[in-house]
Amino acid sequence: MNETDKTKKVATPQQQASAVEMQAAGRGELSQEELDELVASSDTGARTPPGLVGKLILTVALCWSLFQLWIASPLPFMLDFAIISATDARAVHLAFALFLAFMAYPAERSPFQLGLGIGVPLILSGLFIYGAPGDMPAWWIGLIAAGLIAAILLGSPKNRVPLWEWLLALIAAAAALYVFYYSDELGRRVGAPLRQDLVVAVIGLMLLLEATRRSLGPALMIVATVFLVYTFLGPYMPSIIAHRGNSLTEVANHQWITTEGVFGIALGVSTSFVFLFVLFGALLDKAGAGNYFIQVAFSLMGHMRGGPAKAAVVSSAMTGLISGSSIANVVTTGTFTIPLMKKVGFSSEKAGAVEVASSVNGQIMPPVMGAAAFLMVEYVGIPYFDVVKHAFLPATISYIALVYIVHLEAMKAGMEGLPRSYTPPPILRRLLTGAFIIAGICALSLAVYYGMGWIRPAFGANSPYVVFALLTAAYVALLWVASREEPLQIDDPDAPVAALPLPGPTVRSGLHYILPVVVLVWALMVDRLSPGLSAFWATAYMIFILVTQRPLMVWLRGADRSGNTSTGRALRSGADDLVDGLISGARNMIGIGIATATAGIIVGAVSQTGVGSALADVVEVLSGGNLLAILALTAVLSLILGMGLPTTANYIVVSALLAPVIVTLGQQNGLIVPLIAVHLFVFYFGIMADVTPPVGLASFAAAAVSGGDPIRTGVVAFFYSLRTAALPFLFIFNTDLLLIDVGWVQGIFVFVTATIAMLLFAAATQGWFLVRNRIWESAALLLIAFTIFRPGFFWSYAYPPFEERPGSEFVQALEDSDPGEGLRLRISGLNDIGTPVEFAALLPVPAGETGEDRLAAAGIELIQDGDRTVIDNVAFDSPAQEAGLDWDQTILAVQAPVATPSSYWIYVPAFLLLGLLVWAQRRRAGPAETSQSGKDARHA
Template identity: 55%
Template sequence: MDNDVNELVAQVDTGARHPAGLPGKILYGVPIVWSLFQLWYASPLPFQFGFGVFNDTEARAIHLAFAIFLAYTAYPALRSSPRDYIPIQDWVFAALGAFSAAYIYIFYTDLAGRSGAPTTFDLVTAIIGMLLLLEATRRALGPPLMIVAIVFLTYTFGGPYMPDVIAHKGQSLQKVMSHQWLTTEGVFGIALGVSTSFVFLFVLFGALLEKAGAGNYFIKVAFALLGHMKGGPAKAAVVASATTGLISGSSIANVATTGTFTIPLMKRVGFPGTKAGAVEVAGSTNGQLTPPVMGAAAFLMIEYVGISYIEVIKHAILPAVISYIALVYIVHLEALKANMSGLPRRNNPTIAQKLLSFTGIVAGACIIGFAVYYGIGWIKDLAGDAAIYIVGVLVAAAYIGLLKFATTYPELEMDDPNNPVLELPETGPTVKAGLYFLLPIVVLMWCLIVERFSPGLSAFWATVLMIVIVVTQRPLLAYFRKHQTQGEFKRGLLDCVDGLAHGARNMIGIGVATAAAGIIVGTITLTGIGQVMIEFVEFISGGNLMAALIFTAMICIILGMGLPTTANYIVVSSLMAPVVVSLAATNGIIVPLIAVHMFVFYFGILADDTPPVGLAAFAAAAIAKSDPIKTGIQGFMYDIRTAILPFLFIFNTELLLIGIESWFELIIVIVSATIAMLLFAAATQGFWLTKSRLWESLALLLVAFTLFRPGYWWDEIYPPTETLPATQITERAAAIPENGKLRMSVQGENLDGKFISKVVMLPLGKPGDGAERLADAGLEVRTEDGKVYADNVMFGSSAQQVGIDFDWEIVNLEIAADRPPKHLMFIPALLLLGFVAWLQRRRMGPPAAQPQIA
């Protein structure tokens, strides 16, 4: 790997210091201890043995203590600071920072006994801890997140001196430090909790997968399957980046892992350095969107939105898949435009090998998912609680069997991409030589989907299997190959220990980032700026939802230029998610909270390749020896397809698989969304069957939009809802199906005296009398002069949660209109598409020159 790329990955992910002697051993040993602590905390063992049980707050404190200690020892203070030894002041800062972070754990009982009345020592510790956390954040992540945190802290203290629109009464030093450091409202809040409970185990799982050789396996398989196609190395790079997304939640590490092999090969078949780097960047940034292992921000959604991880995966799967399919298609179009070829195969492919294309890879991933859920899932129905033990035995048998099977094929070794003669590996032997790497992913999916374990416990069991694989694969492979086994077990143990150390060092930045982002969340809860932001955005957007979404996307990209994806997501979702949901309701649109959080998640990831600070683009440019700014711009142009998706699924939540009621409807959504994304890619590339004219590209965009959101045009022809008088509220409540929702328009004054008008969806439970169902939802109504008012809204009820307040008027009710299916709009769209295809085919050259889609 290029030294510049190595240095960049170290600076961003693991720390650039590698001292010798005792300091080096400490810097190697402490991450291992951290990994072992996290494994212990995630496991069921503490509860079975009755000791070493940590509650959430204690675990967060220990987690942050490790992160701050390593931030000062692994990351130099300045560019000119030494890399080969650790200065004495950094040891002092590391010890003080670790003590301050662990303070809540060390004095947990004492702090609980004097809640709300911190001592001088408490405050001094909190202040020192806050300052050291900010400096640790600067070292590990650069100045931007530290500056953002300082701005929010300044706002907390300087409320009375702020402009009127954001002014507040201000807070004392004692109140702020107590809130931010001695409670779970600030630094030790939800974000750090997610890093402690979920993220660490998934990052460790990925580090062990990489150490076992899975990264090399995925790259080789991608090249074996796709390298022969037009622009094959670029298509293989996309697929390799998607599969490597299972291993790394870092787009920069993804570029470094796959890019060192893929970028030189892309250049060999005709891609300019800028485009070769851009393809790798676009594929790697999207790696964080790929279920089942997504970026750290995906785990935060579980807590912020209040849904399970399975639901997050369900909502994320379709946009991620069609985004990757479109990127492969963009690469194909680039290859067609430049008349590129693929790499030579070792021998003539069989029919089966020809069928193994990108479509086959996607289908294979789906088959694995269905096999886990339906094929293995019946064991759960048959054996009940004993199923986990039966599956454990089956996995062990499958591991031994697949290892022995792998030894019948040559070992996988990474070729030198700069070798002047390079042939593609044979497909069958390559795929079969590492099938056992899929077992940990199967176990992870089993635990998540069938057993419905928490993400942390699921990652624990998958990581345990990975530890077994890393330790035993070397001696077992040597035994089955009848090679010398002496020393192989020791090498496996060393690989495992290295994986534990590397996984923990990968977590330093995430640990301090989630803690620093907690400062922002603590400021929001302490000052009430969230409500101020709603009014501010509503003012600058003029109440227009699309303007608010564009504003939110811009904030994500601007902050994301300096903030890691996780911190970016925490900041923007905390501030903007309630704003978008509230503004949408005011516009009569019900936007699910998960759709807004996915919106922020997507644009936070896109910031990794956005110039001038897209770090993934800098890593790719270092490998491609191209201009990083041009590489970033080209990568963002390829990622326009990903940038358009969030706007679409805000208005058409079917893309997130929300509101789909049948398999037939699901198939229509998947097929139409895939075709639409391919057409969008063709339109933005200016090339479909041949080079497109401007009006043809516009026509393709129109067709793509219609396939993505047929309801837009249909709503102009047939109103989606019918309005009923509010006086029918009890009758309509009685008619709503079980667990259905009553849609109604409400208006009234909030506590600040501002008049609010919006549409809400009130969830109703079991069938029954209308008045009783409303009461169960926390709403009692009265009628005066033909108008209906909320006579009582129960605290904490569904009615309060959707935003109804006491004495608000229920203006009217809205029910779904009886109208033809909106998918009829596909007919004129496909006719227009056929017309464009006919025109382009007429302009194409003779049959021998016609490009064939691989």
């Protein structure tokens, strides 16, 4: 196994705990052998037995990748062969994941895990017997549970697969394939399952939860079990969350037979999109791109203050672009970056915390976002391009702020960068060179964009072949450039660093790795293909590069990166890389496939029981209706629900439970938030659970690499991540940060000002700006940052943006407003369950000559009942219906926008205060104090 393979492994929670115990016993940083064992992956499975069984596991993983490539490609439709529907594909996808989960993951036998493995089947069997139809014997449910418990008690060796685990794997796969083989019959008897349907559903649910325990640890299994208990025992719950309860027939039908539960949207997204992106990342890493990204980051940033830490942030950002796991990011880049950070002066805890903060941030960075981007497309109902556009700015600002935090830490400790092996040119020459490079990239981008636009009409159906030929020409040219440089080697992080690699040769040695990413971005952003088809074409081109780069290097350089000088051997090595990449991509997907299926149980329980409305009531009672308290409680609940869950399952759970809470309670308290902002809010806080103690799986993984204390690492990482925690609150109230209804010029302005504000926020929370902050300076920095982020907050007190009028003046307010403006309406009515509520609605003003014309264009009919203005009817698919209006609601008040001076004028006093603060700190920034501050920080 090469070093790249080793670093792709990820520690399970149990392995992380054992590592912490070893560190607590005084062993400190783990050896390479211990680290290799520690990170036996929760992504790929820790068991590959020798002999035929091990080869079978690898073969099944290879077949899974080939199946996913087949259903994603246009070939089934071109050949009219083996066309598989989306629902059937989900069943096959889950069958592969379940089979490999039982074959590749030995069951943990700690007392807690063993108790959980026995207890959950007992609880589920009791629930299923309680809810079973009266004419059905209960013994068969007990028999299923007894068989599963017996298999767990018999043990799960790590070096072989015993007979009982073969049975579990085959039965679990068969339960999933049942939906595939009987899809037509199941479709004809929806809501009236047969006895065999119930048997299969019971077996499937029990084995899915056991597979979850093996591959993902206890957290998701416990959460899903709690929701199943709630589904059956609704009448016995506290009154605020009670419901009528559901029978086994209803649960089995909802969770396993239909697409509302296990086989729902989440598993569909995993099948259609996520697998291909994970496979694309695995192939890119197998080709050598992972090491290339790290080396480029170090060559460009290693010479700066705290350079290795800044390079760790940048390399983690590049890895996070294609990765679906924050813990995988930590281990992939951390085994190289953490030791180098320690060499330049970072403590073990701070080095691990920087890696954790940057790796977790990779999950909020488009285009993949830990697979959440594709789920948002389905849940929010907007195009993928819009999801990327809305998520890009906050993620970029967060990464810039993290680089600045690293810089501040380096300043505190008086650190220097790593030595360079060359003398940099003068600053003016570097600026000119940078300007020419940027101009060249822009010119090339325009040429490619308009060139592609010309190719399509000119060549028609043959244009894909022309585009492929042009890409291949660019690939060969870039490979020729790379052949002029020495091949990149995977450095030993424990070896002394004599000098940094040269930036130019390092960048030129792997430019061809950018081409598949270009194909992906082009297909997604320009051609606007579906994410699945875009990932397929990018993966197909990545396969072409993986197979051909070694023989082409032999032809161009005389040897490939492994030293092969024979074209035949290089071609075989390329084919081996391809097979290894396909297997690695499939094994990386086992946990994600299981996670999306298990999260589907939670989503199904939410839709079946209506717990979302009950949870909104709980949050409202606890918050007392205060808007900030509502958001804070939702953030805390997202953190709790996200503990121990992988990114994909994490987002599914928190969005299903908590996104409706913010929307509902926000409307009732006068805050109208776009749905994408709400989903990003809960997503940000869900992934923060990977950082925060006591769970903080990413912090445990980083501590195992650094030899530091995991709890302290998590605490430091949390403070580094405060900027990420602040952003969701800010874009809830200022949606300009998400580029919603923002043009290019304003978007650039928002980016610049928001970046300045986030840097000031980081300086305030780190207690250091130009020198160590005094208390009033940190408070002033926070005030300035908040003012820049939300210029309208203070401005609205001097110039209210809305004029409030009674509901009886609604028609007149429509006439007085300009078309396209939004009227805010305060509405009284009933919610979905018949409870009286008040809420806010935003109605765009339609075109029309008079107020009555605009009222009709909005789709509203009114009646006047004394002093009450009542909505008598709302037209179907009208602007009023989209705004949430309905018949028999009362319009209490209308808030019409009024002309006010630009809120950006508040920037003038804010920047004057910033100038005063800079002047005060520069007066103190003498050499003596700066030196003493560095000594103090090092002593601390």
